[in-house]
Amino acid sequence: MTDLVTIDPHDEQALLAWFEAEQASIDHDRPRPISRTWGALAGSARTPSPYIRRELVAAVEGDEVVGVAELELPLRDNPHLAEVSVHVVPAHRRRGIGRLLFDEVDRRRRAAGRTTLLGELLLPDPRERPAVEVAGEVAAGMAFSTALGFTSVHEEEHLAMPLPADRVRADALRRATPGYEILTWRSRCPDELRAAYCRMRTQMAQDVPLGDVALVPTVMDEERLRTEEERMAPLYHQVVAAARRTTDGEMAGYSLLFLPRDSLDALQDDTLVMPAHRGHGLGMQLKLATLDVLRAEHPDRRLLHTWTDPTNTAMYRTNAAFGYTTAEILHEMQRQDAG
Structure with a gap:
């Protein structure tokens, strides 16, 4: 049984479990990742910006967080917009958890009256990883996104x-x-x-x-x-x-x-x-x-x-x-x- 739970950012244990699940997903997929640190997540979530509303959701099985999602809603500009992210712990992928999480944040953004969703998909550069491995990850990441109705509308290179x-x-x-x-x-x-x-x-x-x-x-x-x-x-x-x-x-x-x-x-x-x-x-x-x-x-x-x-x-x-x-x-x- 997979339960969806809204994370209270002041619940240290729950927020840390959410963060660790996100990091497990990022570290598995990306060779030279850069992502927010624990301090950045905790600080921003516990001291809300007057310009953004953030909601954190976890997919939980027993005592284990198996996936996480985030919804960001601009409050002072771009009232049509919602930014979403979904991460599933690698050992629990291909079981429908990502879709379950997305459907929940999608329900919330509709309730907030937002009509445009944005998300980031970060894929390995072919020069950094074996071609077969890259092709598999590109196919999986793009397949999940396009199945949800997303299209790639802009590309940038992450340089290090x-x-x-x-x-x-x-x-x-x-x-x-x-x-x-x-x-x-x-x-x-x-x-x-x-x-x-x-x-x-x-x-x-x-x-x-x-x-x-x-x-x-x-x-x-x-x-x-x-x-x-x-x-x-x-x-x-x-x-x-x-x-x-x-x-x-x-x-x-x-x-x-x-x-x-x-x-x-x-x-x-x-x-x-x-x-x-x-x-x-x-x-x-x-x-x-x-x-x-x-x-x-x-x-x-x-x-x-x-x-x-x-x-x-x-x-x-x-x-x-x-x-x-x-x-x-x-x-x-x-x-x-x-x-």
């Missing part, structure tokens, strides 16, 4: 680079950027830069390739930025490098790193150069500035991850120059209600 970064290689990429200075800060943007930083974050949301994902880009304002910083600070170190034009102080771009406090990984998130300032090599120099902070302040980190759309040729070339290699392929899977 060993740390510490090759200093000789990094130094060879350094270039002067006449007319610009590079600023850095940690977990809180300086007051005098907050409005400009919000404008750049909004531009990033508008510029990032989305394929056919039915998502309206988020507008970053100072309230949202403050909430993000306050919620992230206990869970992640942040490193931000920003470029500023020296003649008038106009902000020209930024690069953002997240470093989980309970992991040796690092996550290269956004890198943006504002349209009027492109063509000066600022993106490369912003990434180098964050790497310099990483080397000096977090020398224990062992792997740096990022995500890039291969059609974003400028950023893809930049990442290749640093020494990133492809770890896996991310598919954005989408399903929309008829009508």
Whole structure:
């Protein structure tokens, strides 16, 4: 008998069992996985964001969690959208548990009035795993998703680079950027830069390739930025490098790193150069500035991850120059209600 249980995030034992089941699935399927840590899950679930409602569901048999699902509902924007994920412990697959979990979160999103579902399917890169093994996993993952009515509407490559970064290689990429200075800060943007930083974050949301994902880009304002910083600070170190034009102080771009406090990984998130300032090599120099902070302040980190759309040729070339290699392929899977 399989029971479906809603997880109380303040129930330490239940939440940990949910997390361990998710990790068992991820570790089985992905050669170089990056996923949220225990601290990140517990912190975000126990301190809810005013912008997202999260529900965690477990499939339980006796005292064992055999599968888990998550439902995220945006609360301030994209009111049509629901994000879903389903994981089944490898030893319990092909018994209908994944479908049981999906049907439950699908019922909940319908009750919330959401008409578009999004999920991520991460598949091994053929260069990382034997072709027969990759083909089997691709077929299984895609078969499950397409049987539920999802289609792949966007692809990105998950790239990874060993740390510490090759200093000789990094130094060879350094270039002067006449007319610009590079600023850095940690977990809180300086007051005098907050409005400009919000404008750049909004531009990033508008510029990032989305394929056919039915998502309206988020507008970053100072309230949202403050909430993000306050919620992230206990869970992640942040490193931000920003470029500023020296003649008038106009902000020209930024690069953002997240470093989980309970992991040796690092996550290269956004890198943006504002349209009027492109063509000066600022993106490369912003990434180098964050790497310099990483080397000096977090020398224990062992792997740096990022995500890039291969059609974003400028950023893809930049990442290749640093020494990133492809770890896996991310598919954005989408399903929309008829009508």
